[in-house]
Amino acid sequence: MNNSDLLLELLSSNIVWVLLAVFIILCVLLGVRIVPQSEKYVVERFGRLRSVLGPGINFIVPFLDRVRHKVSILERQLPTASQDAITSDNVLVQVETSVFYRILEPEKTVYRIRDVDAAIATTVAGIVRSGIGEMELDEVQSNRQQLISRIKQQVADAVDDWGIEVTRAEILDVNLDEQTRQAMLQQLNAERARRAQVTEAEGTRRAVELAADAELYAAEQEAKARRISADAEAYATGVVAKAIKENGLEAAQYQVALKQVEALTAVGQGDGKQTILLPSSALDAFADAFTLLKGAK
Template sequence: DQVAYKLTTKQIVLDIPSQEVITKDNAIIIASAVGYISITDPQKAVYGVDNYTIGIQTKVQTTLRSIIGEMNLDAALSSREQIKTSLTSTIANEIAEWGIALRSVEIQDINPSKTMQEAMEEQASAERARRATVTRAEGSKEAQILEATGQKQAQILEAQGRKEAAEQDAKAELLLAEARQQSISMVSAPLTDKDMAVTYLLGEKYVSAIESLATSENSKSVILPADLPKAIAGMIGK
């Protein structure tokens, strides 16, 4: 008799080579894993399969392709725990017939392929450019809205200012007319001839005008009429 095979009962770390896997949305990713197994029945491990190492690696790879093939790219890249659970539950029952217990399968790497990474980078760059364009457009739109609002408010305030100024001018004119009326009444009260009161007030205006002309730098001489009342009476048609 001689020993044909020697097996270890320790836990074995089994490397699963990297492979290209196509996702449901036709994206290519590179996936690799590592398995932890223990031989529970050496006779089945030796005589139940030709090479249990290659057999387990092949099963993990094919099962991994099947699981990831039913996922989209984003889900495959972010669902390591889900992939790990599916791998472990599927393969454990199959290799149990070989007298091998599967302790766990860990996803070592799962990354997009180089060409896929370049495409994703271009997509991300295009998305950033699109967002920047949208942000600039929104900022320009808000600026135009604010400018238009400011112009409208300025026009409203300007119109209100003109209205208030017109109202103030009207009030001033009214007060001036009332003051003139009161002055005429005060002057004409002691006089019997009402036209004389008007003549008196016009004479005051006339004298004020002559004084303004006299103080002017361009004025050389001022001639006053000899009979001021008659002159004023002539102006008013009397």
């Protein structure tokens, strides 16, 4: 073997090793997949679903397995949609909605639905029209949270087969046509006028009640005063009766005669220029008083 043949054999051996190294490096590159935290990879083998790769380092079979879909699992928001609906009392309203969702099972999403956003938007529109059609306008305005919960639940049930989770559903606004707005404004003004009249009537009734209560209170206080006065008179009469019982009738007559003398004495006091007319019984009172006083002594 000459030098040229040896060199050729050595070169061929090096090429084989180089090709083998390149093949190994290519297998590593094709077999190792690093999946970001916010994504999932759908792997196929010969056109069929093989596996779903989660975040981190994953290994697949080179040249057999292929990453067909890279699906983001972040929460998504559908564009704000507006749809018309008719309430149960035949009022046309325009409802603006927004839905938030995220993909939980990408193997269902990529193989069961082509346009996820359009499908969810269509589902939401149908559910909103159905829900509002069962409610009156006042209920739509006052029970918006109940309607939102209903929409979210029904949308979640509808998209469950697509591997999607509905995280939030919002009704941003409920718009009315101008004619309905004017009718509602008139109704609101009439309701305000009615409430004002009711408030005024209640105020008048309350004033009458307070006046009656005041009169009743005054009557009760007056009756209480009369009762107290009567009790006092009864007590005084009882004291007099007790004194008469204990000291005899003469003691009472003595006190009465003494008061009569004092009263006549007070009448007689003056500057001496006046004329005093006394009934004849007054002299009898003096006589009785002096007799009693004399007997008392």
